[in-house]
Amino acid sequence: MKEILLNPQLWSATLAMATPLALPALGGTFSERSGVVNIAMEGIMLIAAFFAVLFAHLTGSAWLGLLGAVIVGMIVAVIFAWAAVTLTADQVILGMAINIFASGFTAYLLNTIFGFSGTPTDTPMLPNIDIPIIKNIPFVGQILSGNSVIVYLMIILIFASDYFLFHTNLGLRIRAVGENPEAAETAGINVIKLRYLGVALSGLFSAIGGAYLSIGLLNSFSTDMSSGRGYIALAAMIFGKWTPFGSFGAALLFGFATALSMQLQNSALSKNIIMMLPYILTVLALVGVGGKSVSPAADGVPYTPKK
Amino acid sequence: MSKVLKSIYMPILAVVIAIIIGSIIMLATGFNPVAAYSSLFIGAFGTLPNIANTLANAVPLIITGLGVAIAFNAGLFNIGAEGQYWIGAIVGTWIGYSFKGLPWYIHIPLALVAAMIAGGLWGGIIPGFAKAYTGAHEVITTMMMSYVAIYFSHYLLEFGPMMEKGSVPQSPLIRDSAVIPTIVPNTQLSYGIVIALVAALFVYWLMYKTVWGYEMRAVGFNQRASKYAGMNVPFNIVLSLSLSGIFAGLAGAVQILGVQHRLYDSFTSGYGYTAIVVALLAKNNPIGVVFSALLFAALGTGSQYMQLNAQVPGQLTDVITGLIIFFVAADKIIELFKTMFKKQKKEELAS
Numbered sequence: 271m272k273e274i275l276l277n278p279q280l281w282s283a284t285l286a287m288a289t290p291l292a293l294p295a296l297g298g299t300f301s302e303r304s305g306v307v308n309i310a311m312e313g314i315m316l317i318a319a320f321f322a323v324l325f326a327h328l329t330g331s332a333w334l335g336l337l338g339a340v341i342v343g344m345i346v347a348v349i350f351a352w353a354a355v356t357l358t359a360d361q362v363i364l365g366m367a368i369n370i371f372a373s374g375f376t377a378y379l380l381n382t383i384f385g386f387s388g389t390p391t392d393t394p395m396l397p398n399i400d401i402p403i404i405k406n407i408p409f410v411g412q413i414l415s416g417n418s419v420i421v422y423l424m425i426i427l428i429f430a431s432d433y434f435l436f437h438t439n440l441g442l443r444i445r446a447v448g449e450n451p452e453a454a455e456t457a458g459i460n461v462i463k464l465r466y467l468g469v470a471l472s473g474l475f476s477a478i479g480g481a482y483l484s485i486g487l488l489n490s491f492s493t494d495m496s497s498g499r500g501y502i503a504l505a506a507m508i509f510g511k512w513t514p515f516g517s518f519g520a521a522l523l524f525g526f527a528t529a530l531s532m533q534l535q536n537s538a539l540s541k542n543i544i545m546m547l548p549y550i551l552t553v554l555a556l557v558g559v560g561g562k563s564v565s566p567a568a569d570g571v572p573y574t575p576k577k
Numbered sequence: 578m579s580k581v582l583k584s585i586y587m588p589i590l591a592v593v594i595a596i597i598i599g600s601i602i603m604l605a606t607g608f609n610p611v612a613a614y615s616s617l618f619i620g621a622f623g624t625l626p627n628i629a630n631t632l633a634n635a636v637p638l639i640i641t642g643l644g645v646a647i648a649f650n651a652g653l654f655n656i657g658a659e660g661q662y663w664i665g666a667i668v669g670t671w672i673g674y675s676f677k678g679l680p681w682y683i684h685i686p687l688a689l690v691a692a693m694i695a696g697g698l699w700g701g702i703i704p705g706f707a708k709a710y711t712g713a714h715e716v717i718t719t720m721m722m723s724y725v726a727i728y729f730s731h732y733l734l735e736f737g738p739m740m741e742k743g744s745v746p747q748s749p750l751i752r753d754s755a756v757i758p759t760i761v762p763n764t765q766l767s768y769g770i771v772i773a774l775v776a777a778l779f780v781y782w783l784m785y786k787t788v789w790g791y792e793m794r795a796v797g798f799n800q801r802a803s804k805y806a807g808m809n810v811p812f813n814i815v816l817s818l819s820l821s822g823i824f825a826g827l828a829g830a831v832q833i834l835g836v837q838h839r840l841y842d843s844f845t846s847g848y849g850y851t852a853i854v855v856a857l858l859a860k861n862n863p864i865g866v867v868f869s870a871l872l873f874a875a876l877g878t879g880s881q882y883m884q885l886n887a888q889v890p891g892q893l894t895d896v897i898t899g900l901i902i903f904f905v906a907a908d909k910i911i912e913l914f915k916t917m918f919k920k921q922k923k924e925e926l927a928s
Contacts, residue, residue, distance in 0.1 A: 307716075309716075353903070353906070353907040353910070357907050357909040357910060357913075358909070359906045359907040359908075359909065360906050362654055362656070362716055363857060363902065363905075363906040364903065364906045364907065366656075366850075366853060366854070366902060367899050367900070367901075367902035367903035367905075367906060368899065368903070369899070370850070370854070370895055370898050370899035370902065371895070371896055371898075371899025371900060371903065372899070373892070373895055373899075374892040374893065374894065374895025374896035374897075374898065374899060375602075375892075375895075375896050375899075377890065377892035377895070378602070378606075378890045378892045378893050378895075378896055379606075381890035381892070382606045382607075382890060493892075497844075498724070501720060504717065504720075505717065505720075505721060508717060541735075542728045542729070542731045542732035542735065542737075543728075543732060545728045545731075546724070546725045546728045546729065549721040549722070549724040549725050549728075550721070550725060552717065552721050553703065553707070553713075553717075553718050553721045553722065556707065556711070556713035556714070556717060556718060557707045557711050557713050557718075558711050558713075565714065570714075
């Protein structure tokens with residue numbers, strides 16, 4: 271066990287596995303703070319993962335792949351927002367619908383566009399970045415340097431999100447809309463517009479997370495490759511009490527569980543038991559063991575403007 | 578329009594719109610939708626074995642869908658039916674292979690009842706009590722418990738206590754005395770279908786003809802009013818989530834005893850998720866669940882045939898399923914279409 275814990279690979283894998291959880295968890299924080307439960311993040315990640323590969327392959331540029339993934343992901347998010355916010359449909363059911371659609375649609379396109387051989391092997395990948403000075407520090411350098419550019423982008427986004435949500439006027443308004451939309455509207459805030467913003471941001475962050483899976487960690491797409499990360503991200507967000515830093519901490523913890531279970535491949539018992547832990551912890555957090563996680567008051571409740 | 582008629586007509590309209598969008602997708606990717614849909618239909622209903630397999634596919638969807646519908650009726654979203662299904666399948670398998678020398682009329686009910694209890698506890702106790710007393714959202718708790726159940730089954734099968742000797746992660750076969758016999762030879766259709774249909778009638782009776790059902794629906798309709806009317810709201814929350822888990826657990830066991838005869842290692846059966854879709858399309862009516870389960874079962878069996886004969890990737894049916902649910906949830910879109918259509922008509926009349 272000690273050898274495993276002292277292996278820098280375990281810790282860099284933790285960071286790599288935490289990234290595709292932290293990004294949608296951040297996105298979910300914006301969406302739920304504005305009052306919209308977005309389980310469609312799972313489907314948005316999957317669609318973004320596919321289009322990232324498609325655009326990267328067509329243009330020969332991983333950056334354009336990322337851009338395409340973000341655009342498609344945000345389009346899906348806006349469709350979701352339209353049905354959930356404007357048409358006040360049930361948010362969880364809509365999310366499920368989008369997730370089923372995404373799973374079928376990406377697999378269908380994978381088969382029709384690329385055939386059974388899968389996505390092309392010459393698809394470009396987003397670069398890994400070496401950080402000067404840090405990369406020369408033993409142990410720490412192996413963990414903190416040489417990661418995908420998305421990992422560093424995620425870390426910047428966490429700080430930016432925290433600042434935006436808790437230290438700007440717009441962030442305050444988003445939170446107000448999620449806690450008490452009636453009062454917010456009375457104070458002259460446009461509830462609908464801010465909920466669209468919250469959902470759009472969740473689409474943006476999930477799409478980056480999805481692109482990371484397909485052209486950050488790998489350079490290929492496979493069916494259902496998001497494999498529930500959008501849902502686990504929701505758990506991380508709850509475990510992190512709907513805050514950017516909390517979400518990141520929870521994502522790290524869940525990423526650690528995944529990385530550890532990968533190192534323990536050959537002993538089935540500990541691997542599968544460790545994989546259960548994030549879910550058990552989330553249930554405990556919701557029930558109130560160790561400081562209860564309380565959601566924004568108007569989370570998941572559609573709002574119809576007074577006029 | 579009467580409410581009953583509307584509750585039938587809106588889902589059908591949603592299905593029609595989804596099929597049309599499916600055709601557009603096929604046309605855009607160079608397939609012939611008529612050929613695809615006709616081979617889908619033949620695959621689902623073209624021959625007796627095909628019909629039997631479609632019915633067989635409907636069995637777990639009906640039973641799990643009934644459970645999801647009970648929770649929905651009480652205003653609760655049991656998104657973790659998949660995990661309760663797994664728990665039922667695990668318990669059903671274990672009783673199926675580990676008890677020797679029981680007559681079938683004891684062995685089968687024993688396995689089914691034990692699976693129901695296990696599924697009920699999994700869905701009812703933790704998510705139920707958590708919702709009733711701490712307000713923890715059942716969507717998250719049932720989802721998390723579902724993952725725990727699936728990893729638990731991995732643990733049991735991958736070199737765990739339920740793994741058969743050998744290198745394949747699967748359980749031993751259940752004993753003959755626990756097998757629910759098949760109706761149509763060489764198909765998957767077992768007498769499980771009878772259990773499913775009886776369950777549908779039972780849930781209809783429970784929800785619409787008993788005080789318990791009335792109270793659960795009242796709690797789903799308006800929790801605060803039910804509380805002031807003297808109903809025990811926490812009890813009804815735990816009860817409906819437990820019932821939901823009981824049916825999902827039953828579905829898992831029926832699938833093992835009637836079709837699979839052993840537990841395989843896999844990440845998902847898919848039935849728990851499709852069951853939610855089944856309940857939604859049926860607007861949570863137990864009788865409607867039977868028909869909507871048949872539709873999705875037909876999409877499932879037909880899709881393989883469609884892939885072989887029309888070369889259209891079978892996942893198209895998932896696209897259609899997703900669209901159906903989208904339009905069922907956002908039924909205001911359909912009303913939007915209708916008003917647009919009416920406006921156009923008026924303008925035509927005016928000109």
